[in-house]
Amino acid sequence: MGNLMGSLRYKEPSTIEECDSTWETDSESDEHQGEEDSGISESISLSDSGKCAELPEASQQMVVEMLESSAKIKRSFYAAKDLYKYRHSYPNYKEPRRPNEYRNLRFYLNKIPLVPDGIYVEEILNKWRGDYEKLEHNHTYIQWLFPLREQGLNFFAQELTQDEIKEFQSTREAKRRFLLAYTIMLDFFGIKLLDKNGNVDRATNWQDRFQHLNESQHNYLRITRILKSLGELGFEAFKPPLVRLLLKEALVEGTLPNMRHSALEYFTYTLRDRAQRRALLRYAQRHYQPPENFVWGPPRRRRPPAAEGATGAGVGVTAAGREPVTARGRSPPQEGPGSGRRGGNRGHHSPLRTEREREEDEEEEEEEGGGRDGGRGGGGESRARNEGRGEGRGQVDREEYIETIPL
Numbered sequence: 001m002g003n004l005m006g007s008l009r010y011k012e013p014s015t016i017e018e019c020d021s022t023w024e025t026d027s028e029s030d031e032h033q034g035e036e037d038s039g040i041s042e043s044i045s046l047s048d049s050g051k052c053a054e055l056p057e058a059s060q061q062m063v064v065e066m067l068e069s070s071a072k073i074k075r076s077f078y079a080a081k082d083l084y085k086y087r088h089s090y091p092n093y094k095e096p097r098r099p100n101e102y103r104n105l106r107f108y109l110n111k112i113p114l115v116p117d118g119i120y121v122e123e124i125l126n127k128w129r130g131d132y133e134k135l136e137h138n139h140t141y142i143q144w145l146f147p148l149r150e151q152g153l154n155f156f157a158q159e160l161t162q163d164e165i166k167e168f169q170s171t172r173e174a175k176r177r178f179l180l181a182y183t184i185m186l187d188f189f190g191i192k193l194l195d196k197n198g199n200v201d202r203a204t205n206w207q208d209r210f211q212h213l214n215e216s217q218h219n220y221l222r223i224t225r226i227l228k229s230l231g232e233l234g235f236e237a238f239k240p241p242l243v244r245l246l247l248k249e250a251l252v253e254g255t256l257p258n259m260r261h262s263a264l265e266y267f268t269y270t271l272r273d274r275a276q277r278r279a280l281l282r283y284a285q286r287h288y289q290p291p292e293n294f295v296w297g298p299p300r301r302r303r304p305p306a307a308e309g310a311t312g313a314g315v316g317v318t319a320a321g322r323e324p325v326t327a328r329g330r331s332p333p334q335e336g337p338g339s340g341r342r343g344g345n346r347g348h349h350s351p352l353r354t355e356r357e358r359e360e361d362e363e364e365e366e367e368e369g370g371g372r373d374g375g376r377g378g379g380g381e382s383r384a385r386n387e388g389r390g391e392g393r394g395q396v397d398r399e400e401y402i403e404t405i406p407l
Contacts, residue, residue: 012092019080020269022277023298073293076265083269086228090149095161103158104147105167108174114144115156121145125180132212135188142222145181146229160232169234178233185226189213191245198238200245210255220262227270240276243267247280251287260288264296 013019085091106112113120117140124141128134143157151159160168168174183193190209191200203209213219223246230238246263250256256263264284271277281296288294 016080019084087272129184199241214256214258224266
């Protein structure tokens with residue numbers, strides 16, 4: 001019955017707006033608070049859509065970073081969808097049919113080694129601290145130290161299940177070792193854990209480690225995984241201090257400039273609490289340069305159509321914000337020198353008119369000319385000119401969409 005109700009409640013997101021509830025109103029936040037902030041949810045038997053979603057989360061993040069590094073800064077749908085599913089506890093996740101062996105829990109109880117290297121957790125905790133070469137170049141341990149309910153690059157590592165998460169959170173020894181593993185990775189990044197509340201600060205070795213972290217961007221994938229795992233295993237409160245420190249170093253101190261995008265697009269959105277995400281994004285927005293490229297803030301609102309071109313003298317405007325149209329389908333002529341279709345002094349070539357308005361008027365004139373000269377082939381010439389202008393128009397539309405997309 002639980003799966004049936006969950007199936008009715010869940011809808012696969014198809015846009016960034018559907019994935020990101022950070023800037024919803026307080027009433028909307030209250031309405032969905034229980035769904036988004038819960039650490040464990042009921043499974044829902046729905047097939048996942050989108051081929052990118054079938055890739056391991058680390059591969060998705062690497063592809064997104066590569067594509068966006070050379071393009072204009074914009075939100076990534078794949079990143080938004082990945083973090084949406086995580087924050088909502090993988091609502092379409094299917095529990096494995098095989099018996100749950102609790103391999104992640106047993107690994108942290110030092111009963112089984114990680115596969116394929118055959119290393120026990122106690123060996124990692126006692127011998128790997130400060131061995132930065134081993135922590136950097138070994139790529140099989142991270143999926144065992146920080147397990148998730150999603151497949152990573154080590155296919156020998158077993159995904160977490162809801163039952164195992166509950167058992168892990170109630171096992172003191174496993175949680176103690178998990179925190180020790182967290183401090184080893186923090187030290188590797190040049191950070192130290194200050195207290196039991198998760199507060200962090202620079203470690204004594206921060207200069208060398210930050211320089212390395214700024215140049216080894218594959219470690220950003222590890223940070224994303226660590227943040228997700230903290231939330232899964234009962235340490236959600238540890239995430240905001242770490243994300244804020246990384247934002248500060250990337251945006252304010254300038255020690256991790258290459259981390260800016262990952263910190264905003266991935267790290268911040270691992271937080272399940274909307275208020276915490278908003279606070280961190282407002283902090284980032286105050287320090288982000290150039291400010292016009294900050295695309296993680298509240299959605300921008302479009303001007304209502306009635307406000308566009310409705311201030312001219314002698315121009316009648318309908319309730320929908322458009323000029324009245326005569327029986328022949330053309331706007332009535334305007335009086336006064338320099339008057340144009342938009343009215344007032346904003347004539348066809350007036351510098352006060354926007355490029356978009358001039359292009360629209362030119363196209364209207366060409367279409368009208370094509371209709372009058374249709375019998376003499378004028379329509380074909382008009383269409384050719386319009387097609388020649390199509391590429392530029394499309395570019396303008398895309399840029400406007402990027403600048404005004406709700407986030």
